[in-house]
Amino acid sequence: MGSELRGVTTSFTLPMFRDRAWPARDRPGAVIVGILNVTPDSFFDGGRYVDPGHAAAHAQALVAAGADAVDIGGESTRPGASPVPQAEELRRVLPVLRRVRPAVSVPISIDTYKAAVARRALDEGADMINDVSAGRFDPEMLDVVAGADAAIVLMHMQGVPAAMQRAPAYPGGDVVGVVEDFLRERAAAGRDAGVARSRIVLDPGIGFGKTTLHNVQLLDRLDAVVRLGYPVMVGPSRKRFIGELTGDEPAGRLAGTAAAVALAIDRGASLVRVHDVEAMVSVARVASACRAHAVGGSTSLDQ
Numbered sequence: 681m682g683s684e685l686r687g688v689t690t691s692f693t694l695p696m697f698r699d700r701a702w703p704a705r706d707r708p709g710a711v712i713v714g715i716l717n718v719t720p721d722s723f724f725d726g727g728r729y730v731d732p733g734h735a736a737a738h739a740q741a742l743v744a745a746g747a748d749a750v751d752i753g754g755e756s757t758r759p760g761a762s763p764v765p766q767a768e769e770l771r772r773v774l775p776v777l778r779r780v781r782p783a784v785s786v787p788i789s790i791d792t793y794k795a796a797v798a799r800r801a802l803d804e805g806a807d808m809i810n811d812v813s814a815g816r817f818d819p820e821m822l823d824v825v826a827g828a829d830a831a832i833v834l835m836h837m838q839g840v841p842a843a844m845q846r847a848p849a850y851p852g853g854d855v856v857g858v859v860e861d862f863l864r865e866r867a868a869a870g871r872d873a874g875v876a877r878s879r880i881v882l883d884p885g886i887g888f889g890k891t892t893l894h895n896v897q898l899l900d901r902l903d904a905v906v907r908l909g910y911p912v913m914v915g916p917s918r919k920r921f922i923g924e925l926t927g928d929e930p931a932g933r934l935a936g937t938a939a940a941v942a943l944a945i946d947r948g949a950s951l952v953r954v955h956d957v958e959a960m961v962s963v964a965r966v967a968s969a970c971r972a973h974a975v976g977g978s979t980s981l982d983q
């Protein structure tokens with residue numbers, strides 16, 4: 681998976697997909713995962729893509745803008761969100777997946793913590809499951825992913841979306857240590873269930889049971905998660921902590937998102953989950969080059 685970038689190398693890694701490596705990409709550096717929420721209530725794009733035709737068109741637009749993967753979600757996990765019944769989540773996600781799968785060649789990820797949704801989506805051609813509960817909310821999830829040879833994102837969340845932002849706190853204030861221990865344990869659980877090491881991605885869960893300070897600490901100390909030895913995904917896109925730092929509403933958080941994405945890549949993130957693909961492709965190019973130079977030493981930047 682090597683490609684030249686001004687004579688430097690990083691340990692940049694990408695997960696396997698089903699029976700294949702990540703498809704060839706036309707640029708090196710961090711992977712851009714474009715967000716497609718097919719929900720009425722997501723905090724930024726809610727209600728825009730509930731129609732499967734609009735959703736499929738947006739997926740193609742994300743890919744045309746440079747997305748290396750598309751993450752389709754049928755349940756908002758914003759702070760205060762209520763769970764969506766399984767049947768409703770399937771009703772939202774499957775028609776979109778059926779249209780998007782034949783229309784794009786990039787990997788498709790499904791943002792769900794329900795094993796039944798994951799199973800149906802993997803049957804219909806999804807490549808990766810993005811589980812914000814890291815396989816804890818549904819005891820069958822890891823088995824489903826292992827059985828399909830799919831990849832999985834294991835994300836840290838404290839509490840549940842409905843209540844996670846009510847005064848989040850960590851023992852001794854050590855959010856980095858807690859998240860690191862959690863992700864180490866969940867990666868081991870995934871491997872115990874039969875998910876190959878090469879198919880696991882870890883995510884510190886920006887905004888999931890965290891104050892602004894916790895989020896900043898996790899971004900700054902992302903190396904602690906990177907050192908666990910798996911590709912790391914980070915999803916700061918337009919989130920509340922950016923608004924708390926800048927005073928901007930979600931619509932005005934593009935520049936703040938760019939700063940967080942650049943920092944995450946500099947600290948070793950291999951994948952960034954974003955709404956604004958075109959802008960973040962440029963951010964990722966610059967930040968990935970700087971990361972490659974910083975880690976530097978030999979001759980290529982893997983993908």
Ligand code: HH2
Pocket residue numbers: 715717719721722723724753755756757758791810811812833835883885886913914915916953
């Ligand atoms: N953030 C959101 C949803 N899924 N998955 C991962 N792995 N990491 C994240 O940071 C993450 C995620 C929340 O953002 P969004 O999808 O834009 O909003 P909503 O939950 O309201 O649909």
